[in-house]
Structures are given as structure tokens and as C-alpha cells.
Amino acid sequence: MFSRKNLRRSRKKTELKNGLWKKCKQCGEILYRKELEQSYWVCPKCNYHFLVGHKTYIDLLLDDGNLDEIDRNLIPTDPLGFPKYKEKYRSSVKKTSMKEGIISGTAKVAGIPVVFAATDFAFMGGSMGSVVGEKVARSARLALAERKPFVMLTGSGGGARMQEGILSLMQMAKTSAEVALLKQENIPYINILTHPTMAGVMASFASLGDIIIAEPGALLGFTGPRVIEQNIGVKLPPGFQRSEFLLEHGFVDIVCSRRELHDTLVRVLDILVNPVRKG
Numbered sequence: 001m002f003s004r005k006n007l008r009r010s011r012k013k014t015e016l017k018n019g020l021w022k023k024c025k026q027c028g029e030i031l032y033r034k035e036l037e038q039s040y041w042v043c044p045k046c047n048y049h050f051l052v053g054h055k056t057y058i059d060l061l062l063d064d065g066n067l068d069e070i071d072r073n074l075i076p077t078d079p080l081g082f083p084k085y086k087e088k089y090r091s092s093v094k095k096t097s098m099k100e101g102i103i104s105g106t107a108k109v110a111g112i113p114v115v116f117a118a119t120d121f122a123f124m125g126g127s128m129g130s131v132v133g134e135k136v137a138r139s140a141r142l143a144l145a146e147r148k149p150f151v152m153l154t155g156s157g158g159g160a161r162m163q164e165g166i167l168s169l170m171q172m173a174k175t176s177a178e179v180a181l182l183k184q185e186n187i188p189y190i191n192i193l194t195h196p197t198m199a200g201v202m203a204s205f206a207s208l209g210d211i212i213i214a215e216p217g218a219l220l221g222f223t224g225p226r227v228i229e230q231n232i233g234v235k236l237p238p239g240f241q242r243s244e245f246l247l248e249h250g251f252v253d254i255v256c257s258r259r260e261l262h263d264t265l266v267r268v269l270d271i272l273v274n275p276v277r278k279g
């Protein structure tokens with residue numbers, strides 16, 4: 001026979017399964033899904049940042065949640081005939097309703113016109129193949145042509161996409177060169193780094209911003225800490241490659257909660273776009 005306590009527990013289990021509740025991965029608290037959505041998927045108890053996709057960031061950061069998308073129909077080829085690449089690509093398209101692991105376009109942030117792009121971890125780890133690189137490059141070129149700040153958000157644990165081999169790797173040089181042109185013309189380039197941003201993405205366009213903003217606890221680096229430890233046989237310091245560690249060591253400029261990300265971005269844009277203020 002079910003006791004009342006068991007009944008409650010079993011009801012909670014069913015509701016967790018049905019997605020009404022979500023368990024925080026960090027503190028274990030059971031959280032009401034609707035409240036989590038309203039707080040942009042940040043745990044109210046421990047500030048854990050759940051992994052979210054590009055749509056959440058578009059809603060959070062852009063005026064009216066509106067992105068005027070460009071290059072929507074660019075899709076990759078399979079130049080190496082890499083085993084199972086086509087299947088993986090197709091399943092990512094199905095899972096995310098995206099045609100590639102990046103979305104880009106023009107938008108406004110608190111009325112300031114910007115070019116905005118975001119990679120999405122849910123699409124093959126947010127990895128950079130030829131199309132992702134090309135869309136970053138085209139976004140930078142558009143920002144240059146229209147003299148608008150370029151806001152680039154990344155969630156790219158996959159780095160350069162191995163299925164496209166050297167064509168993926170060359171995107172590192174290409175995207176780095178394109179964003180360097182913005183610097184020459186004094187057009188602001190802002191990186192927002194979310195968990196995880198690694199490898200070929202981090203080692204190119206994701207770490208070249210004038211201002212680098214990171215979400216708390218995000219893993220940001222080139223090679224992951226476990227691989228480094230195995231290779232050099234040294235125990236790494238606690239928090240290595242996390243946002244806070246990188247802030248302390250000068251690689252990241254601002255660590256801010258997703259709940260404050262919009263206001264922080266507005267402040268940064270305002271300072272960079274309107275540098276001279278009348279007293």
C-alpha cells in the first residue's frame with residue numbers, strides 16, 4: 001500500500017519525467033520549469049546556469065526577441081565523405097530546427113543597431129565547419145559595411161568540426177582575419193562566451209573581442225583540462241579554464257549572470273558606441 005509520502009514522491013517523479021519540474025545539476029533542488037524559463041534557466045538556489053540554446057539568448061538580449069536573419073539557407077557539403085557526417089547533420093537539423101550550428105543577422109539591443117550571431121551547442125556541439133566560419137565572416141563583413149557593433153555569442157564545445165577536416169581548420173584563420181578588420185576601423189566587437197566554448201572556436205573568433213563577457217562557471221579554453229593533465233602529468237589548479245579563473249588571469253573582462261547579461265551588454269555597447277558624453 002502507498003503511504004502519503006510515497007505517493008507524493010511518485011507524483012513528483014512522474015512530473016519530473018513529464019518535464020513540469022527540473023532537477024538542478026549542481027545543487028539537486030527540484031525546480032518548477034516555468035519559473036526556470038522565466039529566470040532564463042538560472043537556478044535560483046545556487047546560480048547554476050543550465051545549458052540553453054540560441055532562442056533563449058535571442059529572447060533575452062535582442063529588442064522584442066527579434067533577429068532579422070541573414071544567410072539562413074547556407075548548408076554544408078560533405079567534402080571528405082566523412083563517415084556518418086550526413087546522418088549527424090540531418091539529426092542535428094531535426095533536433096534544433098536550424099540548418100547549421102549558428103544563427104546570424106541584424107537586430108537592436110536597447111535601440112542600438114547591431115550585428116548579432118550565436119552558435120548553438122545543440123547542433124553538433126556548436127562546432128565550426130565551413131558554413132559556421134563563413135557566417136561568422138559574413139557577419140563581421142556586414143558589421144564593417146554598416147558600421148554596427150558585432151555581438152558574437154558562442155556555445156561551441158565542439159571547436160573546429162572534424163568531419164570537414166582542413167576546411168574547418170582554415171575557418172580559424174578566416175574568421176580571425178575578418179574580425180581584425182573591425183578593430184582597424186574601430187568598430188566594436190563583443191564576445192559573449194557560454195559553457196562550453198572550446199578548441200578551434202575559442203582559439204579564433206571567440207577570444208578576439210574588444211570586450212569578452214562570460215557566463216559564470218563556463219568552461220572556456222583550447223584543450224580540455226583532463227587531456228592537459230594526462231599529457232603533462234601535472235594536477236591543474238581548481239577552477240582551471242572556468243570563467244572566474246580566466247577573469248582573475250585577465251583573459252575575460254566581465255563574468256556576469258545570465259540574468260544580468262542584457263543590462264551588461266547594453267552598458268558595454270553604450271560606452272563603446274557613445275564614447276564621448278556631454279557632462
Ligand SMILES: [Zn+2]
Pocket residue numbers: 024025026027028029043044045046047048
Ligand atoms: Zn541549483
